Amino acid sequence: MKRAARLVIFYTCLFGLWALLAQLKIWPPYLFPTPWGVAQELYYGFSDHSYWIAIAVSMRRVLIGYAISVVAGMILGLGVASNKFLEETMGGLLVSLQSLPSICWWPLALLWFGLNQKAILFVVIMGSLLSVTLAMEDGRKQMPKIYGMAGRNLGARGFQLFWHVLLPASLPFIVSGLKQGWAFAWRSLITAEMLYVSLGLGQVLMMGRETSNMNAVIAVMILIIGLGYIVDGLIFKSMEKRLQHKWGLTAAT
Amino acid sequence: MKRAARLVIFYTCLFGLWALLAQLKIWPPYLFPTPWGVAQELYYGFSDHSYWIAIAVSMRRVLIGYAISVVAGMILGLGVASNKFLEETMGGLLVSLQSLPSICWWPLALLWFGLNQKAILFVVIMGSLLSVTLAMEDGRKQMPKIYGMAGRNLGARGFQLFWHVLLPASLPFIVSGLKQGWAFAWRSLITAEMLYVSLGLGQVLMMGRETSNMNAVIAVMILIIGLGYIVDGLIFKSMEKRLQHKWGLTAAT
């Protein structure tokens, strides 16, 4: 109950501040939209279903792309952390490859897949894959040695060792990295959707910008934040809670 | 020596593969540039100093923006992890705010700062700040409880506790998060530099796209990768080495 109250207070204050700033008219409303302008935009967007469609399309893309990134990133990360050759060669490139803006991958995506969903998925995957890989590698490397030793000592080998020991032992790292990967995936998706208009929130954002419709821009921001909030709550927060419960990272009394 | 040899082999193979693919002419060279085309582009870019300037300008921006993000992100992350109110309100928003593409911050940056370096810095900071915050928060939360207890038991309080215990205890997480933040900073920088052309590698990339000059696009990619590689080696790798040495995460025999 108290938690809910605190949340209500926080968001009320936030919106109040926004409304106040908008009311003061320091900036004209098409530069600094009012909450009610944005609310109206959201209302229209939802009532003509265009926002629902945009959300459905973008969520589908980001979820598929992200899921592939997570699986592939984990495998890659494990490879990099356990294979000396890969570590020396790929390992040093992970951070820098991850620094490449998504737009760099777009020509390649077009070349390989043409203008379609796959190209967008490719950009999303390239945007988040190496982030997950990095997290996995770091998790694997910075995991206390004792877990690996205990696992091997008890007979775990190869995939078993990975699945039953290395993965759970580095889960605290991985969960942290997964969040970053999620953010990367969204950003890449929006970039891709802005390059090639094919529904999705990126399109709404682009069009809002193209038509100088700040209400729409803010509406999309709110939608992205809202979706992130839900996913964070459903996936990451609950993973963290489980982790903290198991590992005893919260007070138990 | 062996390490160097392996690296040489790896990169030779990589370029060989590239050259081979380019030589096979599966795709025309304006889609899939040849290594020598890119080499020439790099040569011209460096000999007329434009790449040097672009690198200097971009590096300066990314380093300043990133440094600010790191400091502010750590403070914020610690706040979020230790203050219940902040955690419940801000904490749930971190992932979703971090998911916002940089382009969303750009109108705000223009509004607040106008046309100058600060606007670009703002975008870079907004791009990486919350990533560092997330890492710090996760590090702080998933740190084994015993360190905090031992620190408090030995009389550490407030800032002392943060500086001497919480920070070093969560350093493995933080280093991992710093890498992700670095990647975010670069991506945001390039986005900003593409929106408002003011020297920098983003401009070179933009021009490459504008003029359908894939050689220039690949050249910029190589420059970004190269810079990332150097920074990774100078900063992150050495931080990791130190950490692994201290914490005994590498074999000691």
Place this chain on the structure above:
Amino acid sequence: MSSNIQNAAAPIVIPGHRSPARVAGPRSKFGPASIGHTLGHVSPEIAKVGLSEICLSYRTHGGERLLALDHINLQVRPGEFLCVVGPSGCGKSTLLHLIAGLHPQTSGQILVDGRPVEGPGPDRILIFQELGLFPWLTVGENVEFGMKMKGVSKAEREEKTRYYLRLVHLWQFKKSYTHQLSGGMRQRVALARALATEPDVLLMDEPFAALDAQTRDLLHDELERIWAETGRTIIFVTHNVREAIRLGDRVVLLTFRPGRVKREFSIDLPRPRVLEDVHVAHAARAILDELREEINRSLEVEYSVGVKPHLAPGAEQ
């Protein structure tokens, strides 16, 4: 023999029943209460550490609660060397955590110097059973840590670090990281770290468990000397009854889950005592007998819900 050990007050606390501490309880068969100081008379006012009606329960799986400590009443005199023994899992570590102020108790009150404990303080330093050394610091820096937090000057810190690292025979390893040490060496670093902070109250949770007999003996002597010289109050948890008798002014025996004070023994043997001494052995027997009772009770709990695996008849120690 029997005059050397004295059962001062062992109120058997009935669960949920609030019995005041320190009323006369059943006397131990080892001797009259008249010998030695009467522990029952440590009033809460003069006590260095006073626990009254302390309960603590942990959350466990499925939302149940596990009662770890049940109405603990205990007064520790200033300068007293109190040893706490009890079966594994009875709540000894928990008790020290509470006194150190690391968690809040579920109910009851803990007073140190007459003031309620509201968190950790530099006057009470705990040696954790898990040690809690900082892996990012060298051995020397670990030992310095508490002093640094107190603001001790660099020169003094260095001097004390040397002194205490020598004391635990680890001066040579001052620049090593903790992962480079053996189990026993780590335990000695934790000991040095706590001693170097020079607190009023030293809370020690099985600090010698990983040490070989000889090293432990040497450190017993050192600890006793430091205690005698500085007048510190020490609460010492151990599973080794002889060790408790070797060191303690008084030994408190906790019951098996939930932990209650089953009995207190006042140890009046002259110091320095010797671990292998017959008097110590004899005194230990009395405590061990009580302890065995507790263990048997724990086995009953354990096996009350199923078939008992083959168990050899209880051994003698």
Place this chain on the structure above:
Amino acid sequence: MSSNIQNAAAPIVIPGHRSPARVAGPRSKFGPASIGHTLGHVSPEIAKVGLSEICLSYRTHGGERLLALDHINLQVRPGEFLCVVGPSGCGKSTLLHLIAGLHPQTSGQILVDGRPVEGPGPDRILIFQELGLFPWLTVGENVEFGMKMKGVSKAEREEKTRYYLRLVHLWQFKKSYTHQLSGGMRQRVALARALATEPDVLLMDEPFAALDAQTRDLLHDELERIWAETGRTIIFVTHNVREAIRLGDRVVLLTFRPGRVKREFSIDLPRPRVLEDVHVAHAARAILDELREEINRSLEVEYSVGVKPHLAPGAEQ
């Protein structure tokens, strides 16, 4: 008394000098070599575990190397219960790690069943001094872990988990996570986990260090019973000399850094033995005397470079 303990072979190995194991060394004053089986005759062929000329050095700060084990020669018979004692930091844990195949030795050869050790194997299970329990698994899942890796069926796993958790009195805690256990309880989980895997060779690194006397006694009996019933080979590291004598067929004493085999004692006391027994106490004294020599040597090393802090005269145990 003196017939109960036998110093079988204690070749004092000179550093760097390759002396064959098991040649006759100086005899202990406790008795002739004729009593009990002659340990010197365990040939490498029939040995379950054979170490020859094992050296191990660790990298330390500043690039120096610390010699932890120095030309260790040791043959363990199939079904033997070998105890290893030695001063803290002498290399006992390191030795077990090597046999478990967790690091490579610097030089020398380790044979198990005549084959060189090339990594960990399910035939050799180690109980780590740091336990190495998995915090993401419940107590029950931790115990099951090794069996799961071996591919034991679910039903059998459950049965064994119950059996071994009962054995260590923790069946009630099967659904708890390890952070919810006390130090001693964790140690018992690690014990159950290793026993449940039912390896040929059990390597135990101070497995009872955190247990109270009574619980330890019970587990001594259980361990001895399991050993007798299954004919497992056990290498048992302890800092408790009495415990070594209570359990071992043979006790090996390692020297202070670098660890060498200082002396071996064959324990011929009839089983079951009792920890508090005078025979055990008497036998312990011999080993303790040797141990004291080592500790004194360690102190010399420690204080050779500075002022010695006040040290009480060596205690008696």
Place this chain on the structure above:
Amino acid sequence: WGQRTANTIRVGAFPNITHSQAMVGKANGFFERALGPGVKIDWKTFNAGPAAMEALLAGAIDMTYIGPNPAIQGYVRSNGEALRIIAGATSGGASLVVRSDSGIQKPEDFHGRKVASPQQGNTQDVALRAWLRAHGMKSLDKGGDVQVIPMANPDQLTLFLKKELDAAWAPEPWATRLIREGNGRLFLDERDLWPQGQFITCHLIVSTKFLDDNPELVKKWLRAHVELTEWINGHLPEAKKILNQQVQAETGKALPASELDEALGRLEVTYDPLRSSLITAAKSSFDAGFLGRQMPDLSGLYDLTLLNKVLAETKRKGIQ
């Protein structure tokens, strides 16, 4: 012809008034009807030239409406292989707008000012630089004192309002928006700089391969394109309505009627590719340093045979 003709044609366009034929044709199904039932049109929407050009070069689309600059760049980069311009689409529609309170009255007032263009090296950017040069001024990066700031159109509006920009060379509808919403004033209509007030803003390009493989299809498209162009010119009010509806459908926001009128008033819909204006623009682009070290040969850029065939068949005047 022996080639199997495609049954799908992938066409790019922007939801923008300079892409009038595409928007109107999309809205009323004009092209579908013209191509017949056997051919499916796969419309791809882009926001900017480079993305459309990337897609064309990568073979992800067959044909697109696009501005002159990306077309030249694509042609030059592919050594004349990848694409051909086959018809014009719109002419005009770019203006130099100054902020009303900037105090700029005559060209000399531009000294020391900040002037925006949409993108470095794009059509308007090149026009701006050429115009500055013609008036004896140079941009900052060429040693002059006029600060040419390439930046996205929406951001120009923001900065007009923040009074951080003094002028902008902008395409429609942005020029109109800058005037109406950004407190701007029309300083120069680019049409005034060109003979007959015509210069190419958007044209239709097709990938060479598609053109070679499917000339019939392309021809059908061109015929529809020509007819649609004339229809629009003949039914302007109706066309405007359809155009605005389509733009709203794709961008979520319609232009206010008056803005639309004003913007379209500076535009002309035409199928004439206005080759000479493109060649002139390419020359300026080369002078500004955006076309490499050597003036490229643009002789093969146009392939107007099909257009001329269509024009001849429908008894219209051909284009040289």
